Amino acid sequence: MPEPTRLDRVMDERRVDLGLTWREVAVAAKVSYEALRAIRKGEVTASALTKRGIDQALRWEPGGVDAVQAGRDPVPLDVGAPGEPAPGQDERVDAILTIIAGLPARVQDEVFRQLGDRLPPRHRGGSGSRNNNREVG
Template structure:
């Protein structure tokens, strides 16, 4: 099945769930009915802004249109919310106090990981592992900043002459 056929099928399934017709989808996304039809037929690949507008119109998580085009599956906003609530949060006492990330920073990180995971078609387990690794990396960087450690720089392969 071609990517545009998968996208058409996924969008059709979702619009039926939402009890919308194609003109309502186009209007909600702020695109013309003709442009939407061209996307569905594979005559036009949606730009980032158009894909994001379609995600919003279909109540999908951002990145879902591109995930479908890449062979993955869309993620509904309800499914995304359930994943956020089910995702393990770090214990408050685990990182050193100076390295702890704020809840806002953790929420932003979680959102970024979820959008990227949806776009790449990662499983929930893979997304959770990506979140865990990114959180640890940020906590290490924060701790280094607190200690005034110089930033790590890549070493050159050439030796100084």
């Protein structure tokens, strides 16, 4: 039997700490049991959306899966019940992000362009100018 990956070991430890089965983790992460197993074993690379689902299911701060894969420790969230989204994580936002992730790149670009045009000043970077964060070459 092959040696478990670091991701597999760390995810398993967290799963046990939370009292979850792998199937419960998969359901909470919104991935199939088989896909979750393949990710843990290093057989496939998870998308950003899938990593976010795993972070939420294992009650890690965003970027937990990436941290483990980079050799760092994930930061656990210690609020709420296991498998439930952390406070401030709205299922409607997740639904919108899932829809956007499934769109072709050119359509995603147009959605983001239009959203950027409609952002109120308090949500824009810098002093409110949309061009503050753009690179000039």
